[in-house]
Amino acid sequence: MIIDGKKEAEIIRNEIKKEISDLKSKTSKIPSLTVILIGDYVPSQIYVKNKEKSAQEVGIKSKILKYQKKISEKEILAKINELNKDKDTSGILVQLPLPEHINKEKIINAIHPKKDVDGFNPVNVGNLSSGYKSIVPCTPLGCLLLIKKVEKNLSGKHAVIIGRSNLNGKPMAQLLLKENCTVTIVHSKTKNLQNECLKADILVAAVGVPNLVKKNWVKDDAIVIDVGINKVGKEIVGDVNFDELKDKIKAITPVPGGVGPMTIACLLKNTLECFKAHQL
Numbered sequence: 520m521i522i523d524g525k526k527e528a529e530i531i532r533n534e535i536k537k538e539i540s541d542l543k544s545k546t547s548k549i550p551s552l553t554v555i556l557i558g559d560y561v562p563s564q565i566y567v568k569n570k571e572k573s574a575q576e577v578g579i580k581s582k583i584l585k586y587q588k589k590i591s592e593k594e595i596l597a598k599i600n601e602l603n604k605d606k607d608t609s610g611i612l613v614q615l616p617l618p619e620h621i622n623k624e625k626i627i628n629a630i631h632p633k634k635d636v637d638g639f640n641p642v643n644v645g646n647l648s649s650g651y652k653s654i655v656p657c658t659p660l661g662c663l664l665l666i667k668k669v670e671k672n673l674s675g676k677h678a679v680i681i682g683r684s685n686l687n688g689k690p691m692a693q694l695l696l697k698e699n700c701t702v703t704i705v706h707s708k709t710k711n712l713q714n715e716c717l718k719a720d721i722l723v724a725a726v727g728v729p730n731l732v733k734k735n736w737v738k739d740d741a742i743v744i745d746v747g748i749n750k751v752g753k754e755i756v757g758d759v760n761f762d763e764l765k766d767k768i769k770a771i772t773p774v775p776g777g778v779g780p781m782t783i784a785c786l787l788k789n790t791l792e793c794f795k796a797h798q799l
C-alpha cells in the first residue's frame with residue numbers, strides 16, 4: 520500500500536475549512552497565523568509562501584512578517600513579545616533556519632506556549648513528554664496520522680525511528696510511546712543500523728540521507744514513513760529507497776506526496792486548536 524499523504528492532507532484541510540466556516544458564522548471570529556521570515560534563504564521563502572497559501576485556503580488569516588538577514592535578535596524578540604500579547608494572533612511561527620547571530624533557543628523560548636503552533640517551545644515539549652495535552656510538532660503529528668490510517672491500534676508494536684532531532688525524531692518517539700509502542704531511536708552513532716531497523720513494525724526515517732533504508736533493512740509487514748526530503752540532482756528523494764521497498768512491505772509513504780503535505784495540514788490544525796483554546 521502506498522500511503523497517499525496528499526489525499527489525507529486534503530481531507531484534513533477540508534475538515535478544518537468547514538470547522539472555521541462554522542465557527543465564523545457563530546462567532547464572527549477566525550484564526551490567524553503570523554509567520555516571521557528572516558533573510559533570503561530561498562527554501563524558507565517557498566515554505567512560508569506555501570504555508571500562507573494553505574492557511575488562506577482554509578480561512579485562516581495569514582500574515583508574513585519579512586525581515587532582512589541583518590535584523591537584530593532584540594528586534595525579533597520585541598516583535599514576538601508584541602504578537603504574544605496581541606488578542607487577534609492565534610499562532611506564531613518563526614521560520615527556521617535563522618541567521619547565525621540570532622539564537623534559535625531564545626527565539627523558540629520567547630514564543631508563548633499557547634501560540635507556539637510549531638510545538639517547539641520547551642513547555643510544549645515537556646507537556647508532550649509528560650503525556651499531557653500539548654501542541655505537537657507538525658511533521659511527527661502528520662506521520663502519526665498517516666500511520667493510523669494503516670493501523671488504528673499501535674499498542675505493542677515495535678517502532679524504530681531513525682533520527683533524534685527535536686523537530687522530528689524525539690517528538691515522534693513521544694507520540695508513539697503514547698500509543699503504547701515499544702520505541703527505539705537510532706542515530707548516526709548507532710551500531711548496526713540495519714539490525715535495529717529489521718525489528719521495526721513501524722519505521723520512521725527522519726535522517727536527511729538519500730535512500731539510506733534499503734530493501735533488506737525492513738520486515739515485509741512493516742509500515743514505513745519517510746520524512747526525508749533530499750535533493751539528488753534535479754530530483755527530490757526520501758531517506759528510504761522507495762522503488763526497492765514499495766512492492767515488498769505493508770505500507771510506505773512516497774517522497775514527494777507523503778509526509779510533506781501532512782506537515783502543512785497539521786500546522787493549520789495546530790493554528791485552529793490554538794484559536795479554539797484561547798480566542799473563543
Ligand code: NAP
Nearest residue numbers: 658682683684687706707725726727746747748778779782
Ligand atoms: P537533523 O536535525 O539533521 O537530524 C538528522 C538525524 O539523523 C540526527 O539525529 C542524526 O544523528 C541522524 N543521522 C544522520 N545521518 C545518519 C546515518 N547515516 N545513520 C543514522 N542516523 C543518521 O534532521 P531533521 O531536521 O530531523 O530532518 C530530517 C529529514 O527530514 C531531512 O531530510 C529534512 O529535510 C526532512 N524534513 C522533512 C519534513 C517534511 O515535512 N516532510 C519536515 C522537516 C524535515 P545524530 O543525532 O547522531 O547526528
